[in-house]
Amino acid sequence: MDAQRRVQRLEDIENIRRLKALYATHFDDALNGGGDFPPENLLDQFAPDAVWESSSFGRFTGHDGIRGFLEDYRDRVSFCLHYILGHVINVSEDRGTATGRWITWEPMTLDGNAVLLAGHYNDEFQRSGERWLFKSVQLDVAFLVPYDRGWAEQRIMPEWKW
Amino acid sequence: MTGRPGAGDDGAGTAELSDLETRIAKLEEIEAIRRQVVRLNELFDKPYDADGLAGLWTETGYLEACDGQFSGRREIHDFFSDLAASFTLHYAMNGLVDVDPSLQHATGHWYGWETPVVAGSPLIGAFTSRQEYARVAGEWHLAGLWETAHFLCAVDAGWVREAEPRQERSSRLSEK
Numbered sequence: 001m002d003a004q005r006r007v008q009r010l011e012d013i014e015n016i017r018r019l020k021a022l023y024a025t026h027f028d029d030a031l032n033g034g035g036d037f038p039p040e041n042l043l044d045q046f047a048p049d050a051v052w053e054s055s056s057f058g059r060f061t062g063h064d065g066i067r068g069f070l071e072d073y074r075d076r077v078s079f080c081l082h083y084i085l086g087h088v089i090n091v092s093e094d095r096g097t098a099t100g101r102w103i104t105w106e107p108m109t110l111d112g113n114a115v116l117l118a119g120h121y122n123d124e125f126q127r128s129g130e131r132w133l134f135k136s137v138q139l140d141v142a143f144l145v146p147y148d149r150g151w152a153e154q155r156i157m158p159e160w161k162w
Numbered sequence: 163m164t165g166r167p168g169a170g171d172d173g174a175g176t177a178e179l180s181d182l183e184t185r186i187a188k189l190e191e192i193e194a195i196r197r198q199v200v201r202l203n204e205l206f207d208k209p210y211d212a213d214g215l216a217g218l219w220t221e222t223g224y225l226e227a228c229d230g231q232f233s234g235r236r237e238i239h240d241f242f243s244d245l246a247a248s249f250t251l252h253y254a255m256n257g258l259v260d261v262d263p264s265l266q267h268a269t270g271h272w273y274g275w276e277t278p279v280v281a282g283s284p285l286i287g288a289f290t291s292r293q294e295y296a297r298v299a300g301e302w303h304l305a306g307l308w309e310t311a312h313f314l315c316a317v318d319a320g321w322v323r324e325a326e327p328r329q330e331r332s333s334r335l336s337e338k
Binding site: 004007010011014018022025036079081082083084085096108112113129147148 | 192
Protein backbone atom coordinates (compact mmCIF):
# COMPACT_ATOMS: atom_id res chain seq x y z
CA MET A 1 0.00 0.00 0.00
CA ASP A 2 1.55 3.33 -1.00
CA ALA A 3 1.86 6.34 1.27
CA GLN A 4 -1.17 8.12 -0.17
CA ARG A 5 -3.42 5.14 0.53
CA ARG A 6 -1.99 4.61 3.99
CA VAL A 7 -2.63 8.23 4.95
CA GLN A 8 -6.08 8.08 3.39
CA ARG A 9 -6.89 5.01 5.47
CA LEU A 10 -5.84 6.77 8.67
CA GLU A 11 -7.97 9.79 7.71
CA ASP A 12 -10.96 7.54 7.02
CA ILE A 13 -10.60 5.91 10.44
CA GLU A 14 -10.35 9.32 12.09
CA ASN A 15 -13.42 10.59 10.22
CA ILE A 16 -15.47 7.54 11.21
CA ARG A 17 -14.37 7.98 14.82
CA ARG A 18 -15.59 11.59 14.58
CA LEU A 19 -18.88 10.47 13.05
CA LYS A 20 -19.58 8.21 16.02
CA ALA A 21 -18.60 10.91 18.53
CA LEU A 22 -20.92 13.34 16.76
CA TYR A 23 -23.68 10.73 16.86
CA ALA A 24 -23.45 10.84 20.66
CA THR A 25 -23.23 14.64 20.83
CA HIS A 26 -26.13 15.30 18.45
CA PHE A 27 -28.29 12.61 20.07
CA ASP A 28 -27.69 13.90 23.60
CA ASP A 29 -27.93 17.60 22.74
CA ALA A 30 -31.30 16.99 21.13
CA LEU A 31 -32.60 14.98 24.10
CA ASN A 32 -31.13 17.21 26.80
CA GLY A 33 -32.37 20.46 25.34
CA GLY A 34 -29.07 21.75 23.98
CA GLY A 35 -29.90 21.22 20.32
CA ASP A 36 -32.76 21.30 17.84
CA PHE A 37 -35.38 18.59 17.83
CA PRO A 38 -35.88 16.64 15.66
CA PRO A 39 -32.10 16.52 15.32
CA GLU A 40 -31.63 16.89 11.58
CA ASN A 41 -27.87 17.09 12.16
CA LEU A 42 -28.06 13.54 13.56
CA LEU A 43 -30.29 12.23 10.77
CA ASP A 44 -27.95 13.82 8.24
CA GLN A 45 -25.28 11.36 9.41
CA PHE A 46 -27.38 8.41 8.18
CA ALA A 47 -27.65 7.17 4.61
CA PRO A 48 -31.22 7.63 3.30
CA ASP A 49 -31.98 3.91 3.64
CA ALA A 50 -29.97 3.36 6.83
CA VAL A 51 -31.17 1.04 9.58
CA TRP A 52 -30.99 1.57 13.36
CA GLU A 53 -31.81 -1.58 15.28
CA SER A 54 -31.65 -3.18 18.68
CA SER A 55 -33.47 -6.17 20.06
CA SER A 56 -34.40 -3.98 23.04
CA PHE A 57 -35.83 -1.07 21.02
CA GLY A 58 -36.79 -2.34 17.56
CA ARG A 59 -35.78 -1.84 13.95
CA PHE A 60 -36.11 1.57 12.29
CA THR A 61 -35.41 2.20 8.62
CA GLY A 62 -34.63 5.41 6.76
CA HIS A 63 -34.66 8.97 8.07
CA ASP A 64 -38.40 8.91 8.77
CA GLY A 65 -38.18 5.66 10.70
CA ILE A 66 -35.22 6.85 12.76
CA ARG A 67 -36.87 10.23 13.34
CA GLY A 68 -39.92 8.42 14.71
CA PHE A 69 -37.73 6.38 17.04
CA LEU A 70 -36.05 9.56 18.32
CA GLU A 71 -39.43 11.16 18.95
CA ASP A 72 -40.53 8.16 20.99
CA TYR A 73 -37.21 8.23 22.80
CA ARG A 74 -37.66 11.91 23.70
CA ASP A 75 -41.13 11.20 25.06
CA ARG A 76 -39.69 8.80 27.64
CA VAL A 77 -36.10 9.89 28.16
CA SER A 78 -35.65 13.35 29.67
CA PHE A 79 -31.87 13.06 30.04
CA CYS A 80 -29.17 10.87 28.55
CA LEU A 81 -25.47 10.79 27.84
CA HIS A 82 -23.94 8.29 25.41
CA TYR A 83 -20.42 7.34 26.48
CA ILE A 84 -18.72 5.50 23.64
CA LEU A 85 -15.28 3.94 23.72
CA GLY A 86 -13.17 1.01 22.50
CA HIS A 87 -13.04 1.93 18.83
CA VAL A 88 -12.25 -0.82 16.32
CA ILE A 89 -12.71 0.47 12.78
CA ASN A 90 -12.05 -1.43 9.56
CA VAL A 91 -12.17 0.25 6.16
CA SER A 92 -12.62 -1.85 3.02
CA GLU A 93 -9.81 -1.91 0.47
CA ASP A 94 -11.86 0.08 -2.05
CA ARG A 95 -12.89 2.64 0.64
CA GLY A 96 -16.53 2.08 -0.21
CA THR A 97 -17.61 0.70 3.15
CA ALA A 98 -16.37 0.29 6.70
CA THR A 99 -17.36 -1.33 9.97
CA GLY A 100 -16.96 -0.17 13.54
CA ARG A 101 -17.31 -1.73 16.98
CA TRP A 102 -17.74 0.19 20.21
CA ILE A 103 -18.67 -0.45 23.81
CA THR A 104 -21.05 2.01 25.42
CA TRP A 105 -22.78 2.96 28.61
CA GLU A 106 -25.56 5.43 28.94
CA PRO A 107 -26.88 6.96 32.15
CA MET A 108 -30.39 8.17 31.45
CA THR A 109 -33.54 9.37 33.12
CA LEU A 110 -36.26 7.09 31.75
CA ASP A 111 -39.87 7.69 32.76
CA GLY A 112 -38.51 9.76 35.66
CA ASN A 113 -36.14 7.09 36.96
CA ALA A 114 -32.36 6.77 36.84
CA VAL A 115 -31.57 3.93 34.46
CA LEU A 116 -28.24 2.61 33.26
CA LEU A 117 -27.81 1.05 29.83
CA ALA A 118 -24.66 -0.73 28.70
CA GLY A 119 -23.95 -2.53 25.48
CA HIS A 120 -22.04 -2.85 22.24
CA TYR A 121 -22.46 -1.09 18.92
CA ASN A 122 -21.75 -2.94 15.68
CA ASP A 123 -22.03 -0.35 12.93
CA GLU A 124 -21.65 -0.29 9.17
CA PHE A 125 -20.66 2.76 7.17
CA GLN A 126 -20.75 3.77 3.55
CA ARG A 127 -18.85 6.53 1.82
CA SER A 128 -20.71 9.24 -0.06
CA GLY A 129 -18.14 11.41 -1.85
CA GLU A 130 -15.66 12.18 0.91
CA ARG A 131 -18.29 11.88 3.66
CA TRP A 132 -18.84 8.78 5.73
CA LEU A 133 -22.42 7.93 6.66
CA PHE A 134 -24.04 5.32 8.86
CA LYS A 135 -25.41 2.46 6.80
CA SER A 136 -26.56 0.61 9.90
CA VAL A 137 -26.33 0.99 13.65
CA GLN A 138 -26.86 -2.11 15.73
CA LEU A 139 -26.98 -1.84 19.50
CA ASP A 140 -26.72 -5.06 21.51
CA VAL A 141 -27.86 -4.21 25.02
CA ALA A 142 -25.84 -5.96 27.74
CA PHE A 143 -27.89 -4.55 30.58
CA LEU A 144 -30.69 -2.06 30.99
CA VAL A 145 -31.62 -1.65 34.63
CA PRO A 146 -32.76 0.84 37.25
CA TYR A 147 -29.61 2.40 38.66
CA ASP A 148 -30.56 1.61 42.26
CA ARG A 149 -31.28 -2.05 41.45
CA GLY A 150 -28.06 -2.81 39.55
CA TRP A 151 -27.34 -5.49 36.97
CA ALA A 152 -26.35 -8.50 39.09
CA GLU A 153 -29.76 -10.16 39.33
CA GLN A 154 -31.31 -9.28 36.00
CA ARG A 155 -29.64 -7.76 32.96
CA ILE A 156 -32.84 -6.40 31.45
CA MET A 157 -35.41 -5.07 33.89
CA PRO A 158 -38.50 -7.29 33.71
CA GLU A 159 -40.85 -4.33 33.31
CA TRP A 160 -38.99 -3.18 30.18
CA LYS A 161 -41.24 -2.44 27.23
CA TRP A 162 -40.59 -0.20 24.23
CA MET B 163 13.39 17.04 -0.31
CA THR B 164 15.59 15.35 -2.82
CA GLY B 165 15.99 11.78 -3.89
CA ARG B 166 12.42 10.61 -3.13
CA PRO B 167 11.85 7.58 -5.41
CA GLY B 168 9.36 8.30 -8.14
CA ALA B 169 8.89 11.95 -7.26
CA GLY B 170 11.41 13.26 -9.71
CA ASP B 171 12.03 16.98 -9.76
CA ASP B 172 8.70 18.01 -11.20
CA GLY B 173 6.35 20.40 -9.40
CA ALA B 174 3.53 17.87 -9.25
CA GLY B 175 5.64 15.43 -7.27
CA THR B 176 6.67 18.14 -4.83
CA ALA B 177 3.09 19.31 -4.43
CA GLU B 178 1.95 15.74 -3.78
CA LEU B 179 4.59 15.30 -1.11
CA SER B 180 3.70 18.63 0.48
CA ASP B 181 0.01 17.66 0.56
CA LEU B 182 0.86 14.33 2.14
CA GLU B 183 3.05 15.94 4.76
CA THR B 184 0.28 18.39 5.65
CA ARG B 185 -2.22 15.57 6.07
CA ILE B 186 0.18 13.52 8.18
CA ALA B 187 0.97 16.57 10.31
CA LYS B 188 -2.74 17.08 10.99
CA LEU B 189 -3.15 13.45 12.10
CA GLU B 190 -0.07 13.80 14.30
CA GLU B 191 -1.42 16.94 15.95
CA ILE B 192 -4.79 15.29 16.65
CA GLU B 193 -2.89 12.48 18.36
CA ALA B 194 -0.71 14.96 20.29
CA ILE B 195 -3.82 16.75 21.57
CA ARG B 196 -5.39 13.45 22.62
CA ARG B 197 -2.25 12.78 24.65
CA GLN B 198 -2.55 16.17 26.32
CA VAL B 199 -6.15 15.41 27.26
CA VAL B 200 -4.99 12.13 28.81
CA ARG B 201 -2.35 14.12 30.72
CA LEU B 202 -5.03 16.57 31.90
CA ASN B 203 -7.09 13.74 33.31
CA GLU B 204 -4.08 12.06 34.89
CA LEU B 205 -3.34 15.30 36.75
CA PHE B 206 -6.98 15.57 37.84
CA ASP B 207 -6.49 12.16 39.42
CA LYS B 208 -3.37 13.03 41.50
CA PRO B 209 -5.88 14.34 42.76
CA TYR B 210 -5.82 17.84 41.35
CA ASP B 211 -2.12 18.54 40.94
CA ALA B 212 -2.53 22.31 40.77
CA ASP B 213 1.03 23.00 39.58
CA GLY B 214 0.84 20.44 36.82
CA LEU B 215 -2.66 21.42 35.79
CA ALA B 216 -1.98 25.16 35.62
CA GLY B 217 1.03 24.39 33.44
CA LEU B 218 -1.22 22.75 30.85
CA TRP B 219 -2.89 26.10 30.18
CA THR B 220 -1.35 28.97 28.24
CA GLU B 221 -0.22 31.93 30.36
CA THR B 222 -3.49 33.69 29.57
CA GLY B 223 -5.62 30.54 29.45
CA TYR B 224 -9.23 30.46 30.60
CA LEU B 225 -11.29 27.98 32.59
CA GLU B 226 -15.01 27.81 33.32
CA ALA B 227 -15.97 25.09 35.78
CA CYS B 228 -18.00 24.63 38.97
CA ASP B 229 -19.87 27.91 38.34
CA GLY B 230 -16.59 29.83 38.34
CA GLN B 231 -14.54 31.67 35.73
CA PHE B 232 -10.76 31.71 35.99
CA SER B 233 -8.32 33.63 33.81
CA GLY B 234 -4.60 33.02 33.67
CA ARG B 235 -2.46 30.36 35.30
CA ARG B 236 -2.55 31.93 38.77
CA GLU B 237 -6.37 31.84 39.03
CA ILE B 238 -6.49 28.37 37.48
CA HIS B 239 -3.87 27.15 39.94
CA ASP B 240 -5.83 28.58 42.88
CA PHE B 241 -9.05 26.97 41.67
CA PHE B 242 -7.53 23.50 41.53
CA SER B 243 -5.73 24.03 44.87
CA ASP B 244 -9.11 24.55 46.52
CA LEU B 245 -10.75 21.35 45.26
CA ALA B 246 -11.42 18.96 48.10
CA ALA B 247 -11.60 15.47 46.62
CA SER B 248 -9.39 12.92 48.38
CA PHE B 249 -9.63 10.50 45.46
CA THR B 250 -10.94 10.64 41.94
CA LEU B 251 -10.73 8.97 38.55
CA HIS B 252 -11.54 10.88 35.39
CA TYR B 253 -12.56 9.24 32.14
CA ALA B 254 -12.43 11.27 28.91
CA MET B 255 -14.41 9.86 26.00
CA ASN B 256 -16.11 10.73 22.72
CA GLY B 257 -13.24 13.03 21.77
CA LEU B 258 -13.72 15.36 18.82
CA VAL B 259 -10.59 17.27 17.83
CA ASP B 260 -10.44 19.80 14.97
CA VAL B 261 -7.03 21.18 14.07
CA ASP B 262 -6.79 24.51 12.27
CA PRO B 263 -4.91 24.38 8.92
CA SER B 264 -2.20 26.53 10.50
CA LEU B 265 -1.55 23.66 12.95
CA GLN B 266 -1.27 26.30 15.69
CA HIS B 267 -4.85 26.26 17.00
CA ALA B 268 -7.40 23.53 17.57
CA THR B 269 -10.73 22.87 19.25
CA GLY B 270 -12.04 19.84 21.06
CA HIS B 271 -15.17 18.41 22.65
CA TRP B 272 -15.12 15.61 25.23
CA TYR B 273 -17.46 13.66 27.46
CA GLY B 274 -16.24 13.22 31.03
CA TRP B 275 -17.06 10.80 33.83
CA GLU B 276 -15.61 11.15 37.31
CA THR B 277 -15.64 9.21 40.57
CA PRO B 278 -14.55 11.60 43.35
CA VAL B 279 -14.60 10.96 47.06
CA VAL B 280 -15.58 14.16 48.90
CA ALA B 281 -15.81 14.33 52.69
CA GLY B 282 -15.62 10.54 52.78
CA SER B 283 -18.55 10.03 50.42
CA PRO B 284 -18.27 8.52 46.94
CA LEU B 285 -19.79 10.56 44.13
CA ILE B 286 -20.25 10.09 40.41
CA GLY B 287 -20.22 12.94 37.98
CA ALA B 288 -20.94 13.43 34.30
CA PHE B 289 -19.87 16.44 32.31
CA THR B 290 -19.04 17.60 28.82
CA SER B 291 -16.17 19.89 28.01
CA ARG B 292 -15.49 22.28 25.15
CA GLN B 293 -11.81 23.04 24.74
CA GLU B 294 -9.57 25.33 22.73
CA TYR B 295 -5.88 24.60 22.24
CA ALA B 296 -2.91 26.70 21.18
CA ARG B 297 0.57 25.54 20.30
CA VAL B 298 3.19 27.38 22.34
CA ALA B 299 6.88 26.60 21.78
CA GLY B 300 5.92 23.41 19.96
CA GLU B 301 3.62 22.09 22.71
CA TRP B 302 -0.15 22.08 22.80
CA HIS B 303 -1.67 24.02 25.70
CA LEU B 304 -5.21 24.73 26.73
CA ALA B 305 -6.27 28.22 25.68
CA GLY B 306 -9.75 27.67 27.11
CA LEU B 307 -11.88 25.01 28.75
CA TRP B 308 -15.60 25.33 29.31
CA GLU B 309 -17.11 22.56 31.40
CA THR B 310 -20.83 21.76 31.51
CA ALA B 311 -21.70 19.62 34.52
CA HIS B 312 -24.69 17.34 33.90
CA PHE B 313 -24.72 15.83 37.36
CA LEU B 314 -22.53 15.24 40.39
CA CYS B 315 -24.41 13.03 42.81
CA ALA B 316 -23.92 10.60 45.66
CA VAL B 317 -23.38 7.08 44.32
CA ASP B 318 -26.41 5.77 46.20
CA ALA B 319 -28.70 8.64 45.16
CA GLY B 320 -28.54 8.61 41.35
CA TRP B 321 -28.79 11.54 38.99
CA VAL B 322 -32.50 12.15 38.48
CA ARG B 323 -32.68 15.25 40.65
CA GLU B 324 -29.45 16.77 39.40
CA ALA B 325 -29.81 16.06 35.71
CA GLU B 326 -32.99 18.06 35.72
CA PRO B 327 -35.57 17.13 33.16
CA ARG B 328 -35.88 19.16 30.00
CA GLN B 329 -39.43 20.16 30.86
CA GLU B 330 -38.39 21.77 34.15
CA ARG B 331 -35.50 23.56 32.52
CA SER B 332 -37.74 24.87 29.78
CA SER B 333 -40.38 26.11 32.21
CA ARG B 334 -37.73 27.74 34.34
CA LEU B 335 -36.33 29.54 31.33
CA SER B 336 -39.77 30.68 30.29
CA GLU B 337 -40.33 32.29 33.69
CA LYS B 338 -37.48 34.73 33.10
